[in-house]
Amino acid sequence: MQADALLTQDELDFIQNMQHSPQLNLADPMSGLLVNGDHRLQQLLTRLVANEQVTLQAQFNNQQISFPLQLVEDEFHALHLQLGSPEIYEDGPMLRPWRLSLEEPAALLDSHGAGSGLWVREISFKGVLVQVRDLPEAPARFDLHFAPEGIPAIGLHGVLRRRIGPDLAAYDLSRSPAQEIERLREYILQAHRQAHPELHAQVAG
Incomplete structure (x- = not known):
């Protein structure tokens, strides 16, 4: 040198x-x-x-x-x-966000990683359908974490929109932190790519 x-x-x-x-x-x-x-x-x-x-x-x-x-x-x-990051909607009588249906429900976890008694059945970047287990009824709101398949936990704030029968409830996620919704949007986009590879091949092309 x-x-x-x-x-x-x-x-x-x-x-x-x-x-x-x-x-x-x-x-x-x-x-x-x-x-x-x-x-x-x-x-x-x-x-x-x-x-x-x-x-x-x-x-x-x-x-x-x-x-x-x-x-x-x-x-x-x-x-x-x-x-x-895109927003994905389904056409129909009303335009609504595309919902990811989980083959196996994923537990919503508390800050210590323990189960909350709420299990995600379907989720979009705007709302979530949960199954209520081992709780007397669906709570009015929650602050919990969504971490399916070992992904880093996504913090969600849910506000009850309606109870559906004895063990299902729909929650609005719009009050969740913006950065967490962005991470949820990315997760849903990846799932949509796997479910509809032909669509993303055309968009990318």
Whole structure:
């Protein structure tokens, strides 16, 4: 190493490792949005996204997927349009969020990881249908954790909407923390990809 070198060999090795890190080279193909065409169209979209809620919608059979558009700033302070996590809806008499039906109900857990007596049967990013076990009735609200299949626990705040028979109840999740709903949305998106791979292949293509 020359005496006037700017970087030591260890520093050079570190930079080379960072450049070849697979984590840095993997980009989510769904996240970036390239707008070709007139620069005035790009400017209009950018202004709209900065000031209003703008979404990109796709229809497939009886489902509607709505992607929010977001402005993100890169390391050079340039603004880019990016797709956020989608909201998935089912068409019908009413448009309602797509619900993931669990093959095996998953227990909602308390802060110590113990079962609460509430078991998730169906869940969307807006609400959850639970089965009530070993409780006299469904509680009016809950603050519990959803952790199926060993995923990191997602904290949910549920408010009772209605009791359905002796052992089922529907809860509204809209008062849950925003970052937890975003994690729930990602979990449901992954489940939707597995349930409908043909749809996501078309959207990605």
